[in-house]
Amino acid sequence: MTRSLLAAALVLLPAIARGATPEPVVLLTESQRREIAVVVRAEAELVPLEPLIAGLGVQLRPNAANASLGLSFQGRDATLYHKKSLASVGGDLRLLSSPTLLENGSWLIPVDAVPRLLGPLLGVRSEWRAASRVLILGNVTAPRITVSTFVSGDAVRVVFEASEKVPFKVEQEAGRVTVSVARDIVDTAFTQQRLTGGIVDWVQWVGGRGNVFTVTPGRRFGEVQYQEQESPARLILDFKAPATAAAATPPPAATKPGAATPAVPSPTSPEAPSSRTIVIDPGHGGDEVGAIGAGGTMEKDVTLSIARKLRALVQNSLGYQVFLTRDKDDVVALDDRTAVANNYKADLFVSIHANASRAKGAHGSEVYFLSYQASDDDSRRVAQAEGAIAAPPADAPLGTDLSLILWDMAQAEHLEASSALASRIQEEIATVTGSEGRGIKQAPFRVLVGAAMPAVLVEVGFITNSEEEKQLLSDAWQSKVAAALLRGISRFEQGRGDR
Ligand SMILES: [Zn+2]
Structure with missing residues (x-):
């Protein structure tokens, strides 16, 4: 320079x-x-x-x-x-x-x-x-505007219809005609339309403060006339080919001859669906057996079995790439499990566990996402059993919201999505386990801290409850749980666009 x-x-x-x-x-x-x-x-x-x-x-x-x-x-x-x-x-x-x-x-x-x-x-x-x-x-209503087009051999009619009387304003500019509506807001589902025949090429919603629509004339455009109607409130634009209509000669006489036609943005083509990746984490493994039921059932076996079933379901019905943090009876460190998900740049991380409690009556499923502060004493005990992160710094000022201390951790920016994922999974798994009232919980699980994507931990049932221990071993019940997890995941995925 x-x-x-x-x-x-x-x-x-x-x-x-x-x-x-x-x-x-x-x-x-x-x-x-x-x-x-x-x-x-x-x-x-x-x-x-x-x-x-x-x-x-x-x-x-x-x-x-x-x-x-x-x-x-x-x-x-x-x-x-x-x-x-x-x-x-x-x-x-x-x-x-x-x-x-x-x-x-x-x-x-x-x-x-x-x-x-x-x-x-x-x-x-x-x-x-x-x-x-x-x-x-609040419940503020806006005039609703629909756009229709009618193409004939030598004319194109563009009709703007409003749900109530609105001040339409028409302006002719170099290479285009704009229609604006002087209201704070309007509602329209119209985005854009490409027309053939050469008289009008495009009708587009531009929006902005003026609530602007544009009509871009084509090479056969001659003149435009417009009229307004009441009840229904309509603005009608008639674009015509030149009166002499020598079909082969193209004199594109817009209002200002010689003025450059502004570039028209090309229509947005829907992008090819990007492949999504999910990492499923079967809790525990190897010597680290997890919780054990009275009948000798080990948590590590149940979690692997459900994880494999879930993998098949996600691959088949969502077409996602799926990786397990372990696919055999191995010890895998908690931090390594998250590292697997981060390395694969996974879009979701789901850790599967089965619960233990000294209280014989404890039963049902629970779905967790990360927080420094456990939602309640039981949640704190669950996190202790599954591997918790260190206690919050002792010098944290009194009254500090402990969830804010997580701010520096990888999971922080995904907490909201994680809570949404937890909700969807909880709603679905509760229909299998009958734990509707439990809601989602938060606790300081170490396996979730480093996850750079929405991440949840699911306790599918209590292995220490003899009734549930039998269920956890049943192939049919495991399949039901895996199907519920799939429904929760796919509902979360469908809702992603809304957030
Ligand atoms: Zn566990």
Whole structure:
């Protein structure tokens, strides 16, 4: 780079930074519309909490000792932490795109995290529409717009129909016609359509603040006329070939002859389904036999048997690559099991175990994901039996949310997905084991800490319960459990796109 170019670049940079002040966010609730200024910190856009919850009756409990903020609304709770990209809502951890901040006594929330925090807290629908910069809190309705096209020999009709009267605005630009709708938000399922015949090539939804659709005329385009109708509210655009219609001659007389036609983005083709990988971890092995039942059944054998059944099911019905951390009666260190999953760049890690308890009546299945703090005493005992991570640092300040200490560990950024995976598996396995009421649990399992992907540990039943020991040995029951695990996994996989 020459000196003068470098100088120019240095001059430009601050200008870009200054120009980066984003437009305010529009907050839409059922009763009002408010503009809220955003601030930018470390390239993230944040909005102040106060105007979002003004007048709603949310109770706030600032905690200066650990720089957190508790929020309560109609029996539901949430906690924000200064400088943490993690919040808890109704007891569930929520990962945020950037940290919440406490600045000059005011809490700032990443704008895209508002729906995940305030939606569940307030018990309302919430959505952040980045393109139109609109935050929705509550049952806000938007006009619904459908697009239809009709192609004939020398004309193309494009019809925009709205579910209520909206202000359509039509503009002709170089090489395209835009239709915008001056509303904060509109709903449309339309994305784009490629037309043949050469009069109109494309109709596309661009969105953005102006809720813009574009129509790109083709080589045979001559002129466009439009009209509006009421009930139903419609805008009708008629694109026609030139009146002389010499079919072979292509004079593409758009509004401004000679103007360059903007590049039209090519239609997005659905990507080929990427191959997914799952690592299944049969607990224990070799001399490390795990729990033993009164009848002599060893946990290590049950876990391997279920893991093999699950492998076959996942391969056959999901077509995934599946690896086991052990496929024979071997000792494998806990950390090595996670390393297998990380080496294969697995998308999911499922560790299979069978439980033990001194209480003879203890029964049923449990599904865990990682936490420093065990959900209860039983969970802590289970983690101790299966290999727990060291106790939290003694110098952790009182009141520190221990789940936050996990922040530096590989599993941290997958905790939310892990909890979702645990939920899906729990819901399915409970139908086999009759443990519906148990819910998912958290405990500090060493085998989950280093997993760089959603990871859960499943206790399929109590080997120390004589009834369940018999079940655990039964081939039919093992198959049922494996099938339930498969259903849980595939439901989690189907839901991935929603998160
Ligand atoms: Zn075990």
